[in-house]
Amino acid sequence: MSSDTAEFKYRLTKICVRAGKEYYHLFPEVSLVFPLKNLNELDVKISRPKFCVIAFPDCDVTVFSSGRMLIEEIPENSEKRAREVVDIILSAWCK
Amino acid sequence: MNQEQIRKDFPQLNQGFIYFDSGSTALKPLPVIRAVEEYYKTLSTSVGRGLHRPSNLATKAYEEAHEKVRRFLNGSGDVIFTKNCTEAINIVSHGIDWKEGDKVVTTCLEHNSNLLPWLALRPKGVNVVILECSKDGSIDLKKLDDAVDEKTKVVAVIHASNVLGTIVPVEDISEIARKKGAMVLIDGAQAAPHLKVNVDALGCDFYAGSGHKMCGPSGTGFLYISKKVFDRVKPMMLGGGSATDVQLDKITFTEGPGIFEAGTPNIAGGIGLGAAVDYLERIGMNEIRKHEIELSKYLIDKLKGFDNTEIYGPDDLAKRTGVVSFNVDGMPAHRVAILLDEIGGIAIRSGNHCAFLLTHRILDQPFGTARASLYFYNTLAEVDTFINTLKDVI
Numbered sequence: 001m002s003s004d005t006a007e008f009k010y011r012l013t014k015i016c017v018r019a020g021k022e023y024y025h026l027f028p029e030v031s032l033v034f035p036l037k038n039l040n041e042l043d044v045k046i047s048r049p050k051f052c053v054i055a056f057p058d059c060d061v062t063v064f065s066s067g068r069m070l071i072e073e074i075p076e077n078s079e080k081r082a083r084e085v086v087d088i089i090l091s092a093w094c095k
Numbered sequence: 096m097n098q099e100q101i102r103k104d105f106p107q108l109n110q111g112f113i114y115f116d117s118g119s120t121a122l123k124p125l126p127v128i129r130a131v132e133e134y135y136k137t138l139s140t141s142v143g144r145g146l147h148r149p150s151n152l153a154t155k156a157y158e159e160a161h162e163k164v165r166r167f168l169n170g171s172g173d174v175i176f177t178k179n180c181t182e183a184i185n186i187v188s189h190g191i192d193w194k195e196g197d198k199v200v201t202t203c204l205e206h207n208s209n210l211l212p213w214l215a216l217r218p219k220g221v222n223v224v225i226l227e228c229s230k231d232g233s234i235d236l237k238k239l240d241d242a243v244d245e246k247t248k249v250v251a252v253i254h255a256s257n258v259l260g261t262i263v264p265v266e267d268i269s270e271i272a273r274k275k276g277a278m279v280l281i282d283g284a285q286a287a288p289h290l291k292v293n294v295d296a297l298g299c300d301f302y303a304g305s306g307h308k309m310c311g312p313s314g315t316g317f318l319y320i321s322k323k324v325f326d327r328v329k330p331m332m333l334g335g336g337s338a339t340d341v342q343l344d345k346i347t348f349t350e351g352p353g354i355f356e357a358g359t360p361n362i363a364g365g366i367g368l369g370a371a372v373d374y375l376e377r378i379g380m381n382e383i384r385k386h387e388i389e390l391s392k393y394l395i396d397k398l399k400g401f402d403n404t405e406i407y408g409p410d411d412l413a414k415r416t417g418v419v420s421f422n423v424d425g426m427p428a429h430r431v432a433i434l435l436d437e438i439g440g441i442a443i444r445s446g447n448h449c450a451f452l453l454t455h456r457i458l459d460q461p462f463g464t465a466r467a468s469l470y471f472y473n474t475l476a477e478v479d480t481f482i483n484t485l486k487d488v489i
Binding site for chain 2: 019064
């Protein structure tokens with residue numbers, strides 16, 4: 001399904017469900033241009049020039065400088081929560 | 096094998112990414128693309144139905160493609176074209192006259208295509224026995240021998256694992272099954288593209304494969320049926336081409352393998368599959384195998400250099416194909432795959448690979464593995480890029 005969060009258009013796809021956990025893949029329609037360092041106010045576990053991994057209480061999110069994301073092992077049936085997580089990241093990123 | 100020339104045959108290799116996902120589907124060489132294009136440009140009519148010249152030419156080309164696949168498999172039985180390996184196996188599982196108490200023996204190594212069609216028979220009272228395999232994909236032949244009995248109608252096994260690359264001793268399994276009077280179906284989706292197959296020597300009754308995994312067009316597959324069991328399977332679908340005469344009280348069905356291809360088939364795809372077989376044979380299956388062993392060895396040796404990586408499948412290269420599954424400690428397989436794609440432009444597959452029993456029960460990896468699957472158009476230099484990118488991201 002496609003979705004709009006502010007002006008960031010993306011496609012969010014549930015890629016698997018297993019053992020009560022889900023993965024979501026976010027693919028941006030147009031790449032972002034904001035530097036990843038803007039995400040420093042979040043709990044960044046891994047930081048590299050082209051990607052970082054952000055920890056949330058219920059999942060990890062791998063975020064690329066293009067805006068592409070992988071939401072990892074979020075509890076089952078959490079599409080709404082996945083979109084909230086995306087919004088939190090985008091709010092911090094696009095400040 | 097002139098790899099430089101071979102790579103020129105694959106236009107997609109010029110798109111700037113490394114394709115290590117041939118286990119999902121192989122890239123298509125120009126001769127296959129041209130064969131499909133040529134059909135649509137010059138022969139685009141139905142087959143087996145018209146008296147006009149184009150229909151005769153298309154029929155001849157389509158029938159020749161079947162013959163090419165039969166020769167490629169070294170079989171004395173019949174080949175029918177399907178849309179994929181899954182359909183081929185379903186034709187068998189749906190086509191057998193099952194009785195309550197009949198038995199199917201299969202394994203934890205199977206792809207869903209060779210598991211779900213059998214599990215779906217349980218409501219009919221068919222006993223489906225699923226044998227465990229070891230972590231490297233070995234099947235205990237003694238246990239298989241014990242499991243197969245006089246009630247066993249089918250033994251269904253994969254020829255090469257899509258997760259571990261393990262090459263299964265299907266010839267031994269066929270022998271065990273034959274002694275007990277069971278039919279043998281081999282899922283050759285991951286073997287036929289990579290190994291020289293001789294279905295007569297394997298002694299199997301059915302051999303199913305995916306055309307698209309062996310450089311053929313998408314939407315192509317095949318089912319080989321030996322002469323001795325041909326009458327034990329009824330067609331799953333009936334329609335155009337299934338009958339030579341229909342009256343109110345009597346149907347005269349078509350004789351021969353054509354009855355399994357009801358309706359207008361994927362003619363372009365079938366002709367393209369014939370071109371793919373020609374292409375593979377021009378290179379030589381032994382040459383392809385040799386190159387894949389070299390690539391796999393190089394990749395596995397390099398992966399062993401990481402202290403936080405687990406590699407799955409047999410240690411003996413002679414017992415595996417070019418499928419190399421691995422996991423990185425503390426890093427989900429899906430993350431590894433997306434990192435390689437986004438950072439290095441490298442396409443691999445991640446997850447359970449439609450083999451849930453294997454990844455979950457045997458490997459204890461609920462979210463599966465990262466899988467690089469190599470083919471003859473891949474190079475050692477691409478493996479180096481893969482390894483260097485992996486080093487950068489983990």
